Each structure stands twice: as structure tokens, then as C-alpha cells.
Amino acid sequence: MIQALFLLGFPAVVALDEPRNITMEEFFRRECDKGDQLACSKMDSLEKGLVIQKRLKDRSENFWHDIDTSLLMMGKKPNLQDAYPLVMQDFIRTENEAGINETLDTEKLPQCARHYHNYWINRKLWWPTNDDGTPDWPSIYIFIVDHYYGYCLKEDKEQDQ
Numbered sequence: 058m059i060q061a062l063f064l065l066g067f068p069a070v071v072a073l074d075e076p077r078n079i080t081m082e083e084f085f086r087r088e089c090d091k092g093d094q095l096a097c098s099k100m101d102s103l104e105k106g107l108v109i110q111k112r113l114k115d116r117s118e119n120f121w122h123d124i125d126t127s128l129l130m131m132g133k134k135p136n137l138q139d140a141y142p143l144v145m146q147d148f149i150r151t152e153n154e155a156g157i158n159e160t161l162d163t164e165k166l167p168q169c170a171r172h173y174h175n176y177w178i179n180r181k182l183w184w185p186t187n188d189d190g191t192p193d194w195p196s197i198y199i200f201i202v203d204h205y206y207g208y209c210l211k212e213d214k215e216q217d218q
Contacts, residue, residue, distance in 0.1 A: 081103060082100070082103055082104075082107075084096075085097075085099050085100035085103060086100055109157075112151065112152075112155060113148075113199060113202060114195075114199070116147070116148065116151050116198070117194075117195040117196070117198035117199050118195045120144070120147050120194075120195075120198055121194040121195065121198070124143065124194075126192070126194055130192075133190075134178055134184070135178075135184055135192040135194075135197065136174070137170070137173055137174040137177055137178060137184065137197065137201075138170045138171055138173070138174035139170075140194075140197060140201065141166070141169065141170035141173055141174070141201050141205075142166055142167075142170055144197075144198050144201040144202065145161055145166060145169075145201065145202070145205055146161065148198075148202050149161045162209075162210070165209055165210075168209075169204065169205055169208075169209040172204075172208070172209070173201060173204045184197065185197055185200065
């Protein structure tokens with residue numbers, strides 16, 4: 058009898074207690090609503106980050122409509138060294154227009170561009186492409202911004218310590 062109840066009752070318990078995926082946003086919002094000030098702070102940071110990510114994604118797609126990318130090609134390979142300063146100047150301008158005060162390290166920019174180009178073209182022998190093999194310029198835009206903040210500026214901070 059106990060086994061029969063267990064077998065009949067177990068699926069009902071599982072169905073009632075089935076795990077559900079929640080986003081970080083949902084978690085922080087729920088905890089903030091309960092009064093957790095740390096969760097409120099994290100929620101605010103997350104929301105700001107999502108706005109920046111959306112702006113970056115939108116700009117990465119729209120930027121290339123105004124650029125003749127054929128001038129950024131070296132045969133079949135993209136000239137990432139020439140694309141780098143164009144992208145970073147555009148990104149900084151866009152962020153400043155959005156009220157985020159950013160500056161571009163113009164002295165370091167050529168070195169960053171050279172490093173980025175050499176890493177993708179000469180070392181990896183690969184770069185982001187579309188299905189037809191052409192450069193995926195929107196992805197390249199995002200990778201350039203990531204490289205600038207994640208490698209170039211980070212390298213300066215590590216040397217200062």
C-alpha cells in the first residue's frame with residue numbers, strides 16, 4: 058500500500074516542485090522587492106549593462122552602413138588594423154552622445170590596432186565571417202571594442218600595479 062501511494066504521489070510532488078529557470082534579472086528583482094539593498098544595487102548595474110549591450114549591438118550593425126568595407130579589405134582578408142580606429146572613434150562618440158563620458162587613448166590606439174590585426178589575421182588565420190565567407194563586420198565591431206577594453210586598457214592597469 059505504501060509503495061502504491063508513493064508511486065501515485067511521487068509524480069504529483071515532482072510536478073509541483075519542478076525546477077524553473079530564472080534570469081539574474083528576475084532573481085535580483087525578487088530579492089530587491091524583499092528589501093535586499095545589495096540585490097537592488099546589482100539589479101541597477103545589470104540594467105545599465107543591458108542598455109549598454111543593446112546600444113553596442115545596434116551600433117555594431119548600423120555603423121557599417123556608412124562605411125565602404127571594400128576599402129578595408131586586403132584581398133580576401135579584412136584589414137582589421139585600419140578598421141580598429143574607425144570602430145573605436147565611433148564607439149566613443151556614441152557613448153559620449155549617450156551621456157557616458159569615455160575617452161580614447163589616441164597614443165595607444167595604433168599599438169592596439171596592430172596587436173588586434175596580428176592576433177586575428179597573422180596568428181589565428183581566422184576572423185569572424187558570414188556564411189558566404191565575407192567578414193562579419195558587426196561581430197568584428199564588437200570584438201574590437203572588447204579587445205580595446207579587455208586587453209589594451211587592462212594591460213595598462215596591470216603594468217601600473
